[in-house]
Amino acid sequence: MMKKYYLIFAFVSVSIIGLLYGVCPKWFARTFLDISDLNPDIAHILRAVMCLYIGLGLFWLYSAFNAQYRNFALLTVLIFAGGLVIGRIISFFIEGQPAPILTLYIAMEFTLVPITFWIYKLKD
DSSP: OHHHHHHHHHHHHHHHHHHHHHSSHHHHHHHHSOOSSOOHHHHHHHHHHHHHHHHHHHHHHHHHTOHHHHHHHHHHHHHHHHHHHHHHHHHHHHHOOOOHHHHHHHHHHHHHHHHHHHHHHSOO
16 A cells, blocks of 8 residues: 555656646746746756656556556656656766755655665565
8 A cells, every 4th residue: 555655646746846847947947946048948858857757657646556567666766766866966066056946856856765665665
């Protein structure tokens, strides 16, 4: 049951973050990144990221209600969060301190990796 609820949580979380990125990229950049003039190419990337997040989130939601996919879905949550946090940490050391919301994302993703691994190891 824990795996099911965790995948629902992962879906909700990643969907909210994805929607923040992509529904109105100019608002997101202005509000959270202090960027007043967003390049159209960056807006394009943010919308693509939004759909990537939502697509993965929908798979996690589907898997929450289909036991045969749950462990595979949990592995994708682990890879997703782990890949993001590694990229953010690399960027932190190369570019320096990011905007506060991106620092929050580092903490969230770093926390999700061991939690997801623990939940993955639980018996069904």
